[in-house]
Amino acid sequence: MLQLVLFNLFNGLIIGAFYVLLALGLSMILNLSNVINFAHGNFLALGGYLAYVLIPYIGFWPSLLIAPLLTGVVGLIIEQTMIRRIYGRDPIYSLLLTFGLAFMIQDACRYIWGVNGLPLATPPSISRPLSTEFFFLTGYRVFVVGIVIVAVAALFMFLRFTRMGMRIRAGVFDLETVSALGINVKLLRSLNFAGGIFLAGLAGVLAGGQIGLNPNMGDSLLLPSFIAIIVGGMGSLVGTLLGGLLIGVAAAITTVFFASASDTVIYVIMALVLLLRPRGLLGEEGIL
């Protein structure tokens, strides 16, 4: 029994890690630009497919960085040409626009790479099972958790210690004053958007290595990621981190005892948090 709980706990951490990567990017974009990015899960898929294209030429390790970077560049182009136009408007505009974008990116992936799933080759050195005795664990899963920890730590350090990070955090609260202090807030928003999409792309490469690629692969992760933001508290990235891990682990542990409720438990947590602490777990604490 303990074995099963531990196995699911680790599984929960992995799925939670994906929620965290996706939710942090969503949260960054929502906080600074007030844009609800419904296409975020499709950027995840795009990241995975770009890695699929790159790996035969440059190998897995460079692709792990370059595919998310290219996804970020695609995000930047979309921000410059479309999303920028709806800044300052009612959030319904961003919702409609990104909803449409989601279909466009999904169909583009389907058109280029086909409807059927594709495998993403990972290096044998990290694909081996680490342990089959206590519970089954592949090196790749540990690797995924490791990369997510590094990415999240790098993001938090960037926001905490660099001037640009401070400007982003200041802009979340008052973009107008940041602008009056000489900062190009259009550029700040664009780079922040690209950063959020980079994280989605990274999640796509990591997820592709674990479950393979298909055009809808981001869909099932998107809604829980929004819930992670709500549970953690809007505006707080630490909250988003905790929210993502909490719902990932809670869903996995529920699988052990009451498998059919594992999806429902996420919504139960959200309802409880909204009832007991409507601002979310860390909603009052600001962005970091």
Added chain:
Amino acid sequence: MNALETEDLHTYYGKSHILHGVSLKVEEGRLTTLLGRNGAGKTTTMRSLMGLTPPRQGSVRFFGTETTRWPPFRIAALGVGYVPEGRKIFPYLSVEENLKVPLERSGPWTIPRIYNLFPRLAERKNNRGRQLSGGEQEMLSIARALLINPKVLILDEPSQGLAPLIVREVFRIISEMRDEGISVLLVEQNARMSLEIADFAYVLDGGTIVHAGPAAELAKDEARIESLAGATAEGWNEKAPAA
């Protein structure tokens, strides 16, 4: 050359016509004050200068450069420091982080020098903005504007909500800035104290300039100052015993 010059500014909020042809100038190295009662259009004038609420008509020039349709960040980058009404401190950033947000233009102002001028900020550098008192927040807001190394400093009601002793301290610092060679535009309801340190004064009422002249001259015009003070706390307190 004038540090700042506006000509016939007309600014609207939606359909409301707020500024009706405001023309004023700030001479280089001088401290100019813009006085007026609540709702006279002082903050709207400041916002028009900074590009935050661009005027629909008229022109704004900083050091001879036309900036009327520029975004705020480009205006600031010319060397325009802005201390907004209500201070607008970033509440969740520490004092030190607040000081690192502005654009870094080269010049004499650095964070160590700021800490020298405002030792209180140095003591509280790790505290969050929201943990500061009103006076400390005002100092932080001025410090932030100085770090842009401005050639002209625009302050919107720095005395608002501060205790009289702190207001004196803030005004002393503002007049020091002028002595350093920074041109200053000080917007205030507190007419008496502003006129003590200003070289030139404008009075704004109903979105138009109703008086322009040397500050010392206006300071002698008790009746006009009384009418300006009418809506301030100072004015109310003075009237209270009689009522």
